[in-house]
Amino acid sequence: MTIHTTPHALAGQSSTLKDGSTLRVEDWWDRVSGESWQVSQAPAAFMYALRSATDALPLDNDVIYGKDDHGIGHLVHVTEIAEPGQAADRD
Numbered sequence: 001m002t003i004h005t006t007p008h009a010l011a012g013q014s015s016t017l018k019d020g021s022t023l024r025v026e027d028w029w030d031r032v033s034g035e036s037w038q039v040s041q042a043p044a045a046f047m048y049a050l051r052s053a054t055d056a057l058p059l060d061n062d063v064i065y066g067k068d069d070h071g072i073g074h075l076v077h078v079t080e081i082a083e084p085g086q087a088a089d090r091d
Contacts (some may be wrong), residue, residue, distance in 0.1 A: 003036065003061045004028040015066070016082040023066035029075055032065045037075055048075035 010025040017023055029037050029045070037045040044065065052059065062078045 003030045025066040029063045029065045044073045
């Protein structure tokens, strides 16, 4: 179930998150995995689910997948990106 029809604006680029860390953005999670993070059994989705509960992140699908400086995959909500203007692109 792909929700986003076009790649994220930062796909293929490094982005700074509000916590100061860097993420190499691959794309929207649903475009990478073919499913919502909410139904995914991938470890990154599980970790995001835990973090979304403790950090009160939105429960929508405006979630991107990327890798940190160590090559470890993470999901982050677009509101966690330091750069403005990363609105969702949906049908």
